[in-house]
Amino acid sequence: MIEFQDLRKAFDGRPVLEGFTLRVQDGETTVIIGYSGTGKSVALKHVVGLLQADAGDVIVDGRAVSTLDRAALTALRREIGFVFQFAALFDSMSVFDNLALGLRRRELSDDEIAERVAEALALVDLTGAEDRYPAELSGGMRKRVGIARAIALRPRYILYDEPTTGLDPVTAAVIDQLMVRTREHLRVTGIVVTHDMRSAYTVGDRIAMLYEGKIRQVGTVAQIQETEDPVVRQFIEGRPT
Template identity: 65%
Template sequence: MIEFQRISKRFGDKVVLDDFSLAIPEGETTVLLGYSGTGKSVALKHIVGLIEPDAGDVAVDGQMVNQLGYDDLMLLRTRIGYVFQFAALFDSLSVGENLALGLRRQGLEASRVEKRVAESLKLVELEGVEERYPAELSGGMRKRVGIARAIALRPRYILYDEPTTGLDPVTTAAMDDLMVRARRELGATSVVVTHDLRSAFAVADRIAFLYQGRIRQVGSVAEIRDTTDPLVREFLEGRPTPGGGGHA
């Protein structure tokens, strides 16, 4: 389980997370939903120790992430797959080499690395692209390679940071399907950061709506869709809310 325990974080004078608390159940997909700039991506980065809180704790499987030493933090990260907003692939490496990097660090022998790379690319419907380079791929394909790289590690958790940003509706729907399939076939707990309402409804078991660095409402897709909370309702209806933004 992942738990945010009264997290506070500011950058300069800007309060990004303010007494932020949330428990993420195992085996489900939890979507962090909200306007751009409400602290969603900042919250996600706390899970893998890319950002440390000013106050509060983040626990993963009972381990306080912000209290771990370097070696223990690196070990924790082997259980977490991270899909970055812009894929974050190494341009100088082929697709296969991008996927193989993390597997080699885990000590897998060459034959197992090759097999795992092929299996992961098949899952995201990119069979046979091992020798191609990121620059040769479309934006949607690069994002799918990013998912393949994350699932190649067979992680316990998969974190997605704005996975559908910049994609057309057809590619977005395909990406949503991949996220659902990855959770189903791997059994991984997933956390998805997005401001894309259609994508959130397509992949979520549970949605946590953020507003000004705090959880405003948590519920099932049906509960969020039928909300009577005025701020959440404004978001669902596409109406602007003053003061909703800051840091993603």
């Protein structure tokens, strides 16, 4: 279970998270929605210790992330796959090496690594792309490689940072299906940060809206769709005022 406890974070004196509290249950996919620049990605990065909270903490399976030493943080990171907004593929490495890099840290044999890479690429429908370089891939393919890199690690948790941003509707739908398939195949717990409501309804078990540094409302897809909260309604309907 991942628990955000009263998380607070400011950049250059400008507060971004102001008491962000959310509980993500094992096996479920929670989608965090909210306006651009409200701190959704910032919250996500606290889970793997890429950012340190000014106050509050993130608790992963009873471990407070801010208190972990380097070895414990590395151990925690081995349980979590992170899919970055722009995939963050290593552009000097082939697709195979991008996927194999994390696996080489786990003392697997070369055969096991090759098997896991092939399996992950098959899951994202990119079999045969092993020797290609990120520069040769389309935006959607890069995102799929990013997801494959995360699932090749067979993590307990996967964190998706804006997985469909910048994609055409069809490719975005493919990515959505992929996230659902990943959850069903690997039974991982997921957190998805997005402002794409179609994606949120497709992949989410629960949806939480981040507004002004805090959770404004959290509920199932049906509860969010029927909400009477004017702020949440305006956001999910995409109304300007």
